[in-house]
Amino acid sequence: MTTHSALAPLGLPKRLQETLEESSPPEAHCMAGWVLAQHTNRYDVCVTHGEAPYHCSIKATLKKAGITVLVGDVVWLDDMDTTNQTARIVGVWPRHSQLTRPKMANSTHVLVVCALTQPEFDSEQLNRYLIHAAIARLHVSIGFTKQDLQPNDALLKELTHLYADKLGYPVFSPLFDKAETYAPIAAACHGQVSVLAGLSGAGKSSLLNRLNPQLALEEGAVSHKLERGQHTTRHVALLTVAPGIIVADTPGFSRATFDEALPEAVEQAFTEFATYRAQCGFNNCTHVTEENCAVQAAAQLGNIAPERLAHYQRFMEEAVEGNRTRADISDKSEYGQKKVDKQGGKQAARVRLNENLRGQSRRQQRQAMSQHRNQPVEAMDEEDGEW
Ligand SMILES: Nc1nc2c(ncn2[C@@H]2O[C@H](COP(=O)(O)OP(=O)(O)OP(=O)(O)O)[C@@H](O)[C@H]2O)c(=O)[nH]1
Ligand SMILES: [Mg+2]
Ligand SMILES: [Zn+2]
Known part of the structure; x- marks a missing residue:
């Protein structure tokens, strides 16, 4: 039995299972496990389908590097104590989704x-x-x-x-x-x-x-x-x-804001805009205040639910504001502002995105990339207080 085949009957997503089968542990004796639950700083990690989970802490260097562990993560375990059913998480696999x-x-x-x-x-x-x-x-x-x-x-x-x-x-x-x-x-x-x-x-x-x-x-x-x-x-x-x-x-929550999201990702997520966005006056229209906006026109005609457009505009505002306040974004001044081009014509707010990483927040992108390279990443906020 390999270090990770015991997890197979658990039902890991197929793509993740394939990644695991190609991977090798940091130390030969490390076992792969699937994080089933989190209790503040302790994680229940299943190593063998049908058997009791291990209660795990995280290796201090991982914590220091800001690497987070979430329920659903596949992790490498070391220091496994089969008597007390405890272990230490020493590595986290790159996530397929977050x-x-x-x-x-x-x-x-x-x-x-x-x-x-x-x-x-x-x-x-x-x-x-x-x-x-x-x-x-x-x-x-x-x-x-x-x-x-x-x-x-x-x-x-x-x-x-x-x-x-x-x-x-x-x-x-x-x-x-x-x-x-x-x-x-x-x-x-x-x-x-x-x-x-x-x-x-x-x-x-x-x-x-x-x-x-x-x-x-x-x-x-x-x-x-x-x-x-x-x-x-x-x-x-x-x-x-x-x-x-x-x-x-999961615990119920209400504070699902978009300050960590990329504006273009929010726009793309409203799939009903797809039919109309190509007809907007600006090819980078954000459908908020621009003139000749086909999305806003469609909402006025009832072809897009007006309430969905209103919610979109609120979410977009949060995303734009979140991006603007983040120090590490070089093009922050371009978000949410009308610009004037060389010919004096108006240009809509610009929203740029790396095509490959569209859909993830910058922090998620950094975490995913750093985990691939086994490099330290910025710690994510712990928002447990909300729950
Ligand atoms: N009449 C009725 N009651 C329901 C229905 N669904 C849930 N409830 C009741 O609603 C209450 C809340 O349900 P929970 O399942 O605890 O809600 P939850 O979403 O898990 O809430 P949190 O754990 O606090 O996030 C319970 O008293 C349920 O019995 C339903 O379809 N009809
Ligand atoms: Mg509940
Ligand atoms: Zn538009």
Whole structure:
């Protein structure tokens, strides 16, 4: 048995499995493991499918170098103590994907869980999760929960029309008391490494409990007064829900901003703009204040949902502002400003991106590149306080 073949039955994403098979450990005795859960500075790492995970710390030099470990990472383990089931993470494999909201490495699919009520339906939050997933280039589906608590189904119809019929997302709306209505969600998650995203109280853990009651994940009541969940799930954890169905339950969160995203990545993630952007007056139009903007015109005619355009403009503002304030961006002054060219004509805001790295934030790009070269990277913020 090789150091990593024991992980195969776990269901690692295929591309990651292939990378592992081509790789060799830093020391011959190191074992590969998959990070299943994070508890502040401790990680549960699975080395052999079906066996208890190792409780792991991170090697100090990795920490010093600012290398982060996320749930979903494949890591090299050293100092394995089989009596106490502990080990030390001494290396992290380059990620095939990285989602910042929620934080997760190597997932392939995001299931956005969105309540129609309790907590109150919030289309901006929904779009925030969808756009974050699109920027990370992951498959995305939407699960609308609590339709049994919603007195009429007009909202669900309207949402299905927009998100499924017009935007093409797989949309699920299971009935809480009918377990069989959750089967299409199981089918969508099969063969993927999925991660749930949604507000606290949206019904993420309950959805997994419906898929497999044996998981017995804790569910929290939604406060009627505040219409808010109680942050019942505290940590990201990868769970085998059924054979071939691996899903990360995550803590609910609302602060899914775009200050770390690249403006062009935000623009590209609104796929409904694709038909129109070529007809904009400026070939680098940002669809915010420019004249002769075909995207804004399409929204006025109702061909693009006006609310989606409004959300796009808000997200774009966050991305532009985030880029502007980052010291390491040389062309920051070009974002979000109208420029005048040599002939005196107006030119729209310029948004530049390295084609190969489009879709990732600069920090993610640096981390990915540095990990490939085994070089230190800038530490990522620890945002655990939010959860
Ligand atoms: N009636 C009804 N209740 C639901 C539905 N989905 C979830 N709930 C309830 O909503 C509450 C919150 O559900 P959770 O699964 O804990 O929500 P969560 O998204 O995991 O929340 P956090 O862990 O705080 O992020 C629980 O009391 C669930 O039983 C649904 O479709 N219908
Ligand atoms: Mg939960
Ligand atoms: Zn435009």
